[in-house]
Amino acid sequence: MNSKQYRLGVDAGGTFTDFVLADGAGQMRLFKATSTPEDGTRAIADGLGQIAQALGQPVGQILSNLDLCVNGTTVALNALIQHKGVKTGLICTAGHEDSLEIRLGHKEEGHRYDACYPAAKMLVERYLRRPIRERVLADGTVHTPLNEDDVRAACELFRREGVEAVAISFVWSVANGAHERRAAQIVREMLPDVYVSAGLEVFPQMREYTRTSTTVVNAYLGPVLSRYVNRIERFYLDNGVASPVRFYQSNGGMASPTAMASRAVNAINSGPASAPRAALFVARPFGYRNLITVDMGGTSFDITLTKDGATNVSKDIDFLRYRIGTPMIQVETLGAGGGSIAWIDAMGLLKVGPQSAGAVPGPACYMRGGVEPTVTDANVVLGYLNPESLLGGRVKIDGKASHAAIETQIAKPLGLGVGKAAYGIYNIVNVNMINGIRRVSIERGYDPRDFVLIAAGGATSLHIAGLAREIGVKTVLVPKLASGLCAFGQLLSDVKYNYMAACPMRIEPHTSFERVQRQFERLETDAVAALEREGFPRDRIQVERQLDMRYCGQVHECSVNIGAMEVSGETIGRIRELFDDRHKQLFTYAEPESQVEIVNIESTVYGVLDQPPEQTIEAGSGDIEIAVKARREMIFGRGQDIETVNAPVYDGTLLGAGDVIAGPAVIEEVTTSIVLPPRWSARLDSTGVYVLTDAGDAA
Template identity: 35%
Template sequence: MNASTKPVRIGVDIGGTFTDLQIFDARDGRIVAYKLPTTPEDPSIALVEGIKTAGRRYGFTLSDVGYLMHGTTIATNAVLERKLPAGALVTTAGFEDVLEIGRHYRREVYSIHPQPVPALIPRNRRFGFHERMRFDGTAERVPTEADIDAVITQLAAVDIETVAVALLHAYANSDHEQRLADRIRKALPRLDISLSSVISPEIREYERTSTTVLNALLQPVVRAYIDRLDVRMRTEAFAPHLLIVQSNGGVCTPATAAAEPARLLLSGPSGGAMAALELARQFDEPNLVAVDMGGTSFDVSVVRDNRLEIVTLSEIDRLPVRLPMIEIRTIGAGGGSIARVNAARQMTVGPESAGARPGPVCYSRGGTEPTVTDANLALGRLDAATFLGGAMALDRDAARAAILARAGDPLGFDTDAAAAGILRLTNTNLAAAIRVSLFEKGLDPRDFTMLSFGGAGSVHACAVADELGIRRIIFPVDASTFSARGVLMADIEHAFGRSGVQRFDGSAVAWVHSCFESLKAEGAARLEADGIAPNDRQFELSADLRYRGQAFELSVPWGEIPLDESGIGEIGLRFHAQHAQRFSYASPEDAIELVTLRLAAIGRMARPQISAQQPSHTDSPTAGRRSVYVNGQWQDVTTWRRAAIRDSLEIVGPAIVEEDYTAVYVAPGWSLTRGRDGHLVAVNNEELA
């Protein structure tokens, strides 16, 4: 039985605190969710154990699983925590210091001691290679065998696991990189090798070099994880078709992930963004701001006019990454974010997180510093007895004691006021991240509906929306594991790009057409290797354009526009309009330059046919009442079980709606009803009045 005929498909999103599963079973059309703490020492432990436990709970076996779609933060965490192997960089002689020179701009304009740009490879492991390729792809200096031997001797003399090769203008002609790589593989087969002409064949040597170095340093990390996961699955006789989620929202094979791990840097958050896009179309909500608050981070993505923005240059910890990624803004704000009082008697929340271990104080795993989860529990917004569906009892007294000792006493507040301050500061930070994500695009938050998901997000959503003037919030089914829903629905996707700076007019038609055909052939070959049938292949073209003289580009989707002179004119008009939207001006009289042509080669996966979820039919859908701290005082608040909410019921705040893995806090002035397919919709009645 092959993967496509097995009934169960699983999407998994492994975060820094929890591992989230969404499981589709074609035998009854249901999607169910399961959540368990992440095992930081080896995330594959929680993944496999979670699937086994979910199988016992929901009635499937490991042999029933056809596809395992895997989102992971392993690449991101390795970079942020600097848990990277020793590596070397080989570049054109004279360009060994590109990583440290960077772009000569200062982020900390007023700092007396600005932090230097981090260089992941020290100077003594950056080697110059005597070669030179011109910008047009012609060779100015062809390397000799002696030149190659000299580099190999230098690499052999240092204790490294991986090497990045980023030669000048290799995007125009990769011959020198390929020739050097072939010799290194023969002489030093133990080394992983990453070539700039493979991972990022584009102009701008700093960004291309940075991306290649990140890819090289992540190769041993990601390969080791995939190998551990493979061994663990073999031990359990678990043999699904494994696919890994990339930063562009598509999935790839483990072999591709191991060779090009830099494409995984936004693997986890991209699942949530893709799920948000699906729900936006389902709800006919073309403008959604999707917010995912988990245990460690808060991720913001924007669906505008039924599409997600794909950026071609992003950063991780100030390190440029020139690869297509869904545009996601991330801050260190989650349920595990630690609240502290500094020497100036100022409270801060995050970005440090208690993680899965020890976790918040209330987890009783050795944590001593209060977190956002501790504050929500202390103020009654979480139920200590039903957390994780009752699988983890929380210690409310310990949480309150830690808040008083670490935040209340230093500031002269009682426990309630200190906990409320933690939440108020957290909500302000969350609202600021959303505001920046929209304002930088010239967008008004009041024109958007908020989609709130993640285990920690729904208790904060109303307060954050109030601060932004957002009047409508959607809380999706299984909100705590919603990112795994996007993973579950992902398609295979490969991204290709080719730089060719030139005037964007009729003179570019021949190059654009030739480049498209070349990239399409490359994409078709990759999809063929993935086993994707020709009828399930789709190719999406886009162009990175700029006004002549600019140092940045905008990516304009090509869509169904023909690849001829009239089509280039239409794309130019779209560029002007997009430029005006993003930067409040356009210059239609100025010449446009084409910088890079991009192609996404997509292999459409069969979509699960999901049965609509029906509410439970009970005479009394309320779960009870609980004392909750609301607007500076304790109130007796009604609590509801989400599964029991019927279509006709309207819940008026303040109220709590609980489910196994999260809770929704309906603030005063808000009301909540059951919407399409079981998703909950909250509306600010005060704003609408």
């Protein structure tokens, strides 16, 4: 990347679409546009127009100078949440049509003994799950040949019923995939316009239910995401992009449009998956490697935890009630955003979310038809947000509408003053977020006081000091790019693909590991060839290996990263030690004397890109009074006690490195506002990061 080139990261959220433009000199520019879920290209065109105006260059010239254009999207996630995927059919081994509903007899955590908890909505209707007479045994032996007439009859039914996607998953296809490959061939011949999702291609590892569920989710979302990817790529190409267009995956890496369209399941957590990469970049100059990244946008609140520089990647998890086997950055997501609606339940108790006003109609203050009070409206009433405009004046709002909505729908019914009602909304959403942070930290054996809190998302900085105080975190980092941190994280990432296979094997004194090694080499030959076709030279391709292992007799396995290590009799002792260590980390104990078995293998390949240089800002003058743009009445409190103070509002664009702001105060950046309660202070670092500390603790 040279100084004449740009990199563009675009993160399409539920309320706003964020744009981060980086140049070769280290300058980062952040832009925001209102999301347009019905047609994502409209929001992108809006953002590109802002970029063109700021740079004084035509859009086509900017796009032609991109050496990277990467996009994160919530299209797949929203389609799954709203059940707006396509009509899907399933071809499976006869007798296994109901595995999706049986779900291994499993209920989600917290509902295991709840007889009234409703069943998950099935993504494939029962009559569209077609049994196929075939059977492969665990050793790969064909017990019952594939009945091709059954496959053809299923295709005829799918054609009559208007099915748009077909999932194929046969029992033990991971041991012998001949039947599944032949069935996929027949479907593609008979239904050439239908999206085909084969288990061997999507998730070729052991666990029949997980493989079937993952394959079905991929089919259900595939046409939706494929249309989106093709439309976005065509938009960029038509407007002058010459470099490859990339899309962000749930595994924390980028993918080509072709790979993304064929693996829609990998796009479910596309947006928040890049936050940990950006957080590590932000924290690196300070030497921090234990990070909790929190991202509060307009619709949701996302949390990720990074320990010793590594963010946990999950497999075989239930996501939105559907089992997903493919690797995903572990993200805890709550319905707690700026658009979360405050309401009073039947017991007369104040609640916040998970319902959201979204971008349209939005909070009451947005003047887009919204009338229900939201978290954003509460922040306006508390004096934390400018009551007249947001985003540096680009978005006009009506603070009086916020006051009226909270007064009529919350304050009067509860017999409270408007200020106290707004602070109640603020406190409740904070408690919801704190509980989420505890789930990713304390409930997994981590003490949050050993971590630094990183702010991402446009609304996070309004709440982050309060969150830190309640969980005992002493240091908070708020980058100037906080509201677009996920888009920034995309620019820091590499192209990343996961290649998987089943390889069941017990580790015994005389075991030969040649089969495991050959499997790895086969996967990596295909992986390297795929990246070379995308233009990566061999010296820019890195490979990491993982083994899914367990103690014999266990139901669940854990993934062990072995780097580039070969699997052989000479290395298996070290691999066993790594497994015991990993098991102890996850489950607090290890059994070094127990027999161990390998279940699955995985090769993760990276197409490594150059990193953009770090941003630096000029030193401040030391006179922070020149940055004071206004004073506002603000409400602060702790617990049930509140007080109103007249506090300064600082223009963050006028602050320089080394400047220190003491609370109570608000620092207004163009796309976010940082609330400093009493006792808190913020120091602006030369990297463009505000370091927030509790001044009372420091004293």
